[in-house]
Amino acid sequence: MKAKLFLFAFLLTLFFKRSKLSEVLRPHGVPLAKKTLYDPSKDFTCFDGSITIPFRFVNDDYCDCGDGSDEPGTSACTDCLFHCSNVGHVPMDIPSSRVNDGICDCCDTSDEYNSTAQCVNNCLILGEAAREEQRRQQEVFERGAAIRDEFIKEAKNEIAECEMKLQTLRKEIAVLEAIKNEKLALKKTAEEKERIAIEKHKLKVDESNKARTEEEIAEAAKEDQKLAEAAFIDLDTDGDEKIHFTELKPHLRFDQNKDGEVSDDEAKFFLHMKEEMDLDEFISVGWVIMKPYYFAGRDVSDFSY
Ligand SMILES: [Ca+2]
Ligand SMILES: [Ca+2]
Ligand SMILES: [Ca+2]
Ligand SMILES: [Ca+2]
Known part of the structure; x- marks a missing residue:
């Protein structure tokens, strides 16, 4: 000691x-x-x-x-x-x-x-104690720094790993984007084809409808002519192939003012104010005026020709 x-x-x-x-x-x-x-x-x-x-x-x-x-x-x-x-x-x-x-x-x-x-x-003793404390603090600092460095290293590794994952995901996204764009292009093409097909079909249907309508109009005109011809035969009572206004007077359906008789003028009205009319003129002019009166109170479907 x-x-x-x-x-x-x-x-x-x-x-x-x-x-x-x-x-x-x-x-x-x-x-x-x-x-x-x-x-x-x-x-x-x-x-x-x-x-x-x-x-x-x-x-x-x-x-x-x-x-x-x-x-x-x-x-x-x-x-x-x-x-x-x-x-x-x-x-x-x-x-x-x-x-x-x-x-x-x-x-x-x-x-x-x-x-x-x-x-x-006592400077030496105090200094030694202070230096010891400083060394201790330095050690603490160094340990802390080492831990911090380790954390930084781990964080850097994690960041690098995340970066790699991100790169992979970006590549996958790019591939999926390309596929998506391809599909969209195909869809667009298909839609365009469908649109053109619909247009063509619609056009065809329109043309068909139009043709059918024209056909129907022609058919109706033909039917109307048949009615006109039948009416002409019906009204040409003496069979001279002309309708004379006197042949219309017995038919009260032509009594326009409803006074119980068909006057001369009332009869001539249907013949374009002429005394008589042949078949062709009747079909083109007379029948158009006469038709509503001719069928007044009668069903057209009952009318035979
Ligand atoms: Ca002092
Ligand atoms: Ca002094
Ligand atoms: Ca006649
Ligand atoms: Ca009359």
């Missing part, structure tokens, strides 16, 4: 000796960055440029400069900072009012160089 304590004390002493060697000489309380501003071979000019004083006035515990720059290592000036080098641990700036105030603020005891405070330099 004693041997271990001795070894620790020896290492501590060795460290401080090395630290002292590596520490750059400068006025008390001056950070390394401001070392060049304090040149003992020259008079000292306050940082604010207000006055120049002999260098021995630096850290003489009397505040000469308005900005306090001549007293970096004492509490003579208010609102100034004192720099602890804290070799072995982290450097620190403390308010200069804490210099020689009897309380140990800097771990290297440099703030209490002229006081009764019994400060112990």
